[in-house]
Amino acid sequence: MALVVADVIGRNFLNQPITGVAEFSSRSVGAIVFLQLAAAVCTGRMTRSDFLLNLISKRSAKGVVALNVFNALVGVGLFAALAWIGWSEFSNSWTSNEFYGVQGVYSVPAWPFRALLVAGSAAGALCYLMSTPGILKQQGSTAQADDPLGGGV
Numbered sequence: 695m696a697l698v699v700a701d702v703i704g705r706n707f708l709n710q711p712i713t714g715v716a717e718f719s720s721r722s723v724g725a726i727v728f729l730q731l732a733a734a735v736c737t738g739r740m741t742r743s744d745f746l747l748n749l750i751s752k753r754s755a756k757g758v759v760a761l762n763v764f765n766a767l768v769g770v771g772l773f774a775a776l777a778w779i780g781w782s783e784f785s786n787s788w789t790s791n792e793f794y795g796v797q798g799v800y801s802v803p804a805w806p807f808r809a810l811l812v813a814g815s816a817a818g819a820l821c822y823l824m825s826t827p828g829i830l831k832q833q834g835s836t837a838q839a840d841d842p843l844g845g846g847v
Contacts, residue, residue, distance in 0.1 A: 712799030728814025735821035773819035
């Protein structure tokens with residue numbers, strides 16, 4: 695973060711940007727998201743709107759459980775698909791020795807960032823899958839369970 699601030703100051707006030715900061719920080723944002731993805735899913739902190747669940751819970755506790763299970767299964771499918779698609783991109787960047795940046799000035803290999811996308815997506819899919827038994831044990835409560843993974847599954 696200090697390098698980003700120094701780069702902004704150097705770029706705007708001194709007309710001397712720090713080489714490589716823009717390339718590295720632009721790739722780091724995606725890496726940060728996928729590094730924390732599994733933790734967000736496993737702790738029940740994945741972003742979602744529960745207004746519809748609150749309305750449904752007044753009428754049908756089983757409906758809420760069904761929607762939560764559906765949400766988890768869609769999460770499994772989406773993140774598994776993202777890991778599957780990202781795997782070919784990762785393997786291509788590994789074998790072709792792909793780099794981001796300007797060759798000879800500053801470049802960073804692409805494969806670590808792509809590997810984080812694949813690993814984070816696979817871990818997210820696994821966490822969604824492992825959370826399904828815990829969702830089934832909630833019996834329609836819209837509050838998060840103490841153990842989102844369902845008792846150490």
